[in-house]
Amino acid sequence: MKTxxxxxxxxxxxxxxxxxxxxxxxxxxxxxxxxxxIAVVPFAWQGGGAAPEDVAQVIESDMLRSGQFAxxxxxxxxxxxxxxxxxxxxxWRALDTxxxxxxxxxxxxxxxxxxxxELFDVLRQTRVFSGFESGPAxxxxxxxxxxxxxxxxxxxxxRGAFAxxxxxxSVVRGGAGNKDYYRLTMSDSDGARPIVxxxxxxxxxxxxxxxxxxxxxxxSFETGRPAIFRQDLAxxxxxxxxxxxxxxxxxxxxxxxxxxxxxxxxxxxPDIYLMDLATRQLTNxxxxxxxxxxxxxxxxxxxxxxxxxxxxxxxxxxxxLATGATKRIxxxxxxxARARVAQDGRNVVLVHQKEGSFNIALLDLVTNRLQILTxxxxxxxxxxxxxxxxxxxxxxxxxRGILAAVSVDGGAKFRLPSRxxxxxxxxxxxxxxAK
Amino acid sequence: xxxxxxxxxxxYNLFKPALRNVPMKHVSVAGKLVTLLLSAAFLVACSxxxxxEDEEAAAAAAAAAAAAKAAQEAAAAASASSxxxxxxxxxxxxxxxxxxxxxxxxxxAYDSSNLTxxxxxxxxxxxxxxxxxxxxxxxEGHTDERGTREYNLALGERRSNTVRDYMILNGITAYRIESxxxxxxxxxxxxxxETNWAQNRRVELVVVSN
Numbered sequence: 001m002k003t004x005x006x007x008x009x010x011x012x013x014x015x016x017x018x019x020x021x022x023x024x025x026x027x028x029x030x031x032x033x034x035x036x037x038i039a040v041v042p043f044a045w046q047g048g049g050a051a052p053e054d055v056a057q058v059i060e061s062d063m064l065r066s067g068q069f070a071x072x073x074x075x076x077x078x079x080x081x082x083x084x085x086x087x088x089x090x091x092w093r094a095l096d097t098x099x100x101x102x103x104x105x106x107x108x109x110x111x112x113x114x115x116x117x118e119l120f121d122v123l124r125q126t127r128v129f130s131g132f133e134s135g136p137a138x139x140x141x142x143x144x145x146x147x148x149x150x151x152x153x154x155x156x157x158x159r160g161a162f163a164x165x166x167x168x169x170s171v172v173r174g175g176a177g178n179k180d181y182y183r184l185t186m187s188d189s190d191g192a193r194p195i196v197x198x199x200x201x202x203x204x205x206x207x208x209x210x211x212x213x214x215x216x217x218x219x220s221f222e223t224g225r226p227a228i229f230r231q232d233l234a235x236x237x238x239x240x241x242x243x244x245x246x247x248x249x250x251x252x253x254x255x256x257x258x259x260x261x262x263x264x265x266x267x268x269x270p271d272i273y274l275m276d277l278a279t280r281q282l283t284n285x286x287x288x289x290x291x292x293x294x295x296x297x298x299x300x301x302x303x304x305x306x307x308x309x310x311x312x313x314x315x316x317x318x319x320x321l322a323t324g325a326t327k328r329i330x331x332x333x334x335x336x337a338r339a340r341v342a343q344d345g346r347n348v349v350l351v352h353q354k355e356g357s358f359n360i361a362l363l364d365l366v367t368n369r370l371q372i373l374t375x376x377x378x379x380x381x382x383x384x385x386x387x388x389x390x391x392x393x394x395x396x397x398x399x400r401g402i403l404a405a406v407s408v409d410g411g412a413k414f415r416l417p418s419r420x421x422x423x424x425x426x427x428x429x430x431x432x433x434a435k
Numbered sequence: 436x437x438x439x440x441x442x443x444x445x446x447y448n449l450f451k452p453a454l455r456n457v458p459m460k461h462v463s464v465a466g467k468l469v470t471l472l473l474s475a476a477f478l479v480a481c482s483x484x485x486x487x488e489d490e491e492a493a494a495a496a497a498a499a500a501a502a503a504k505a506a507q508e509a510a511a512a513a514s515a516s517s518x519x520x521x522x523x524x525x526x527x528x529x530x531x532x533x534x535x536x537x538x539x540x541x542x543x544a545y546d547s548s549n550l551t552x553x554x555x556x557x558x559x560x561x562x563x564x565x566x567x568x569x570x571x572x573x574x575e576g577h578t579d580e581r582g583t584r585e586y587n588l589a590l591g592e593r594r595s596n597t598v599r600d601y602m603i604l605n606g607i608t609a610y611r612i613e614s615x616x617x618x619x620x621x622x623x624x625x626x627x628x629e630t631n632w633a634q635n636r637r638v639e640l641v642v643v644s645n
Contacts, residue, residue: 180621206585221617247589247592250585263585263589265589270589291586291589291590293586293589294586337583338585358582378580381583399625424584425584
């Protein structure tokens with residue numbers, strides 16, 4: 001009873017919605033060599049008073065962060081067109097603009113908002129694309145990200161992943177004699193609109209998304225022991241899934257959402273288990289005296305990657321669900337761990353150690369080539385965007401944990417330093433909508 | 436005390452084939468005293484020959500000497516043991532104080548879950564105390580920040596389990612021990628570099644009174 005009381009005291013559950021502007025700020029550290037010049041003109045606000053949100057700024061930042069685009073500065077713009085009739089191509093050619101995006105933001109009944117946009121090819125002097133997005137005005141930033149997704153998709157041929165969310169863990173140090181605060185936060189993909197989903201005096205880790213992006217899972221020590229929880233994002237309802245002796249960690253939802261891979265050490269040492277979420281039936285898929293951890297699903301749901309030190313040092317192995325066949329897939333270096341697979345089923349990001357430095361590397365499962373993407377010292381927890389373009393990861397700046405991102409070709413980089421505390425374990429959401 | 440030693444000897448013999456990597460466990464308090472004095476002397480010798488780690492070694496030697504002194508007192512008390520309950524209580528108290536003098540944190544080398552000689556000496560003192568009371572212990576394994584978090588959770592568990600197994604081999608029943616890993620989530624020192632990392636690679640023993 002005493003233990004329970006202490007656990008309850010220690011656990012400070014906070015399901016409140018905090019709408020602080022942004023805990024994370026963005027610093028672009030490296031863009032691609034030949035970015036496409038795009039001008040994103042401030043959208044004309046059709047309602048009264050000032051526009052509630054500078055949606056063009058949101059779109060412009062998205063394009064910039066991708067590393068593939070160089071936005072034209074607003075202060076250089078010779079005019080601010082919002083209709084095709086107001087577009088003078090020579091003004092934009094003079095600024096070496098390749099593409100021009102203009103638009104309008106209109107208030108809609110029932111606190112709605114609609115964004116109409118048009119994209120022009122300045123060199124060919126043609127309108128190449130137009131469309132609109134609508135939704136609640138309170139979601140104006142998300143509408144803007146959806147416009148950015150469309151523009152990015154049209155210009156690159158790859159679906160944009162700006163209208164997505166991030167989960168991350170932040171830690172505010174308690175100071176001398178005090179316990180730290182652990183927070184599980186969800187934000188937009190640009191770090192804006194953070195919402196604290198859970199706050200605890202005990203460690204929180206391993207946040208993971210359900211494939212429908214409506215639920216999440218994580219590990220919480222709030223009971224005094226590690227346990228896997230799942231939480232519904234709309235209702236905040238939580239459910240403790242495991243309570244075994246030893247490790248209960250590394251939850252990973254299967255692509256069909258029915259099974260959760262996890263790590264349990266209830267039988268003596270860490271092994272990978274599959275939990276049928278409907279029946280709670282457990283299946284042990286590794287039986288080994290080594291450490292087996294960090295399961296990650298292949299996008300087709302037919303195989304899992306995991307980390308094992310059965311060969312003496314941690315390496316990535318692949319397990320086929322149909323046959324139970326297991327084979328090692330990393331051979332370069334003495335430390336390869338925590339794999340995450342891109343939706344193409346080909347690119348794998350992982351933590352690779354070389355000469356004492358831990359970096360994010362990309363393993364191509366077809367060519368077996370391993371490419372190191374980052375150059376800092378203690379890089380970990382890679383999470384790949386649903387369109388496979390960027391990898392978000394955790395690193396250290398001074399003695400602080402921060403988030404950073406790198407494109408899968410290593411060409412673009414940005415950092416998301418936190419205003420407060422250490423930030424770690426980013427998890428990039430799946431697409432929030434089917435299209 | 437006699438009963439205790441016999442029980443320990445019985446345990447030792449029972450588990451002897453399994454001991455392999457674990458250095459020999461001394462079963463009597465007197466035997467332990469010899470070990471303590473030897474290790475203290477060894478540490479003092481180290482401090483004499485080393486230039487880089489003078490300060491640390493000296494501190495360690497001082498701690499070891501203090502602990503040895505406490506152990507000596509405990510041993511002296513043991514030799515003058517009486518059958519009365521109050522004397523037994525005093526003995527338990529002394530053994531607990533001896534254990535406390537060693538501290539409750541055991542450190543590990545990088546990527547290792549093997550007990551260091553210092554950790555074994557300290558653990559033996561805790562085991563001696565636990566053999567005279569019915570307290571439970573919670574063993575909390577920790578790692579430094581290098582490597583992935585989940586893998587470090589597993590490494591931390593390996594460390595706390597190593598301590599647990601050593602305690603079980605030396606007579607503490609399994610149900611009195613809880614082994615938990617925090618991985619790299621609960622550092623003592625936040626910075627990077629070996630000075631900080633060395634403080635974080637540890638198992639903390641928390642005594643839970645029953």
